[in-house]
Amino acid sequence: MNEQDLRQLLTVSVEDVLPSQPAAAGWERAGRTRRRRRAVGAIALAVTLVGGGTVALLRPSVDPPPTHSVAPTVEPTHAGPVQRPPAELTFPPDPLARVGNPATVRLSERPVERALALFQPMDEEYRADGPIRILGDDGVVRSLDVVTPAPTRDDGGNEAAAVKPGVLSPDGRTAAFAQTNELIMVDLTTATVRRIPLDGYLELVVWASDRVLVGGEGRTYAVDRVSGAASRLDVSIWNLVVPDPAAGREAALIEVGSERNGLTLRSRAARSGAVRSEEKVTGAALPKPYQIDEFYGRGWLHGGRLARAAWITSDEIIGAEGVAVLDARTGAVAQVLDLGRDRSKGCCEVLGWDNRGAVLLRLQPAGIARWYPETGEVTGVVRDLPGVVALAG
Structure with missing residues (x-):
């Protein structure tokens, strides 16, 4: 092997895998690069050993790279207020998964x-x-x-x-x-x-x-x-929203009107129930034609956020299933999980929040799902669960 051949092999050996390539192509190209590097390293070492009078038998690795793409378990929609679950949910290990046993x-x-x-x-x-x-x-x-x-x-x-x-x-x-x-x-x-x-x-x-x-x-x-x-x-x-357990005994009680013409967020004194303030539920942050048509099920507070199931107008139909997260002070809708049209009516009641800021909800046929409004991540918790569930705060 002459100097020019060795220089060309060494140039190939430092080729990088471009981060913009899809997962499957990246795995394949990375495998080729690793194999080239091993081959070049073997040749270079052999040349050196031959030059020094020593011969050794070198065996490059035969372990192939993964041949399948690594499918993400998350379909994040970081920038948009409207989010959708993935077509197929993954089910990471979860303590709640035993509830149907x-x-x-x-x-x-x-x-x-x-x-x-x-x-x-x-x-x-x-x-x-x-x-x-x-x-x-x-x-x-x-x-x-x-x-x-x-x-x-x-x-x-x-x-x-x-x-x-x-x-x-x-x-x-x-x-x-x-x-x-x-x-x-x-x-x-x-x-x-x-x-x-x-x-x-x-x-x-x-x-x-x-x-x-x-x-x-x-x-x-x-x-x-x-x-x-x-x-x-x-x-x-x-219409009463479940208070945040961390809020204390004097925290205001929140009511959210459920029907289209009465979508209001009302704050009341904890002990007397006297009205303190009232705000309209607004969807100005949502892209048109998205809007909240009607709430159903129980609403839940977590800090300054409120989550509740709703029927929504989406970019496909009026009356799609969804879950909305609102600002608990102003009534402004911050995020909507669009669950689409092909679900049973009232399928997806909110069950509460977890301590990581995720919304837990019924999601047939999955049973229970976990949604992170900040990232758009949706994963399964429990598969088919024919019955009614109540979770601790």
């Missing part, structure tokens, strides 16, 4: 230190299909055997599952079930039950610091978590 022990036999979630299995007719399950922070799924809450009902006789988003306290130690003429509170750490008599058809529960807010059509009660003392509160339990 069968119960292996009864709560009375082994109370929890902290529950991560409650799950009420439902059949095809949307009737309870077995005991309520409790996923503890130890990963064990327990059955709730100390009480069997009845379905909630309204004055028209319509029934719904006793488990709903919001019934599990943020610390995961207590579950509160709205019932007709009473509130049932279950201490999950001792497996004990307390019944608090109240009047009316009660359907929904919201934990607000040291109180449980429970109500139905036309009435809302504030129940002290420790004493059980109850008083009436002038707020709508249907």
Whole structure:
């Protein structure tokens, strides 16, 4: 080998893989480059050894580079307020993934230190299909055997599952079930039950610091978590947003009107319920024709942000499924997760926030998904989950 040949080989050996190439091409080109470098290194060393009177047998590596592209689990949309989930969700390991597992022990036999979630299995007719399950922070799924809450009902006789988003306290130690003429509170750490008599058809529960807010059509009660003392509160339990657990007992209560002509964000005093301010929900940051048509399900606060499921006008149809994140002070819509048109109506209720600032939501047929509004990342948490879920804060 002459000097010119060696110089050409050494030039090839330092060729870089351009970062702008797609993943598959990058892997292939990187593999070629690595093989060239090994070959050139072998030749150069051989030339040196021959020149010094020494001969050695050199074996370049035969390990091939990956032949498949590395598909991203994230489809980020950093710049835009409208985001979409990927066509196929990935399911990274997650403690909540066990929530749909069968119960292996009864709560009375082994109370929890902290529950991560409650799950009420439902059949095809949307009737309870077995005991309520409790996923503890130890990963064990327990059955709730100390009480069997009845379905909630309204004055028209319509029934719904006793488990709903919001019934599990943020610390995961207590579950509160709205019932007709009473509130049932279950201490999950001792497996004990307390019944608090109240009047009316009660359907929904919201934990607000040291109180449980429970109500139905036309009435809302504030129940002290420790004493059980109850008083009436002038707020709508249907539009009430779950407060941020970190906000404290005097944090304002937020209501968000659900219907198109009444999309307002109203702030109320924590104790009296007196109105402090009212703002219109606005979508000026959204590209046209995007707008919020109507909210549904429970809203949840996390710091200064509010997340709630909605029907939206998208760039395809009116009435698409979506999730909106709002500024909790001004009512301005900051981000929308566009879930498209090919989903069942009311599919995607928000279940809360996690401690990393991600929104947890139902997403059929995935079961539960996690959405990071700041990056657009959407991943699966639990696959098919036929029933109702309540998560701890």
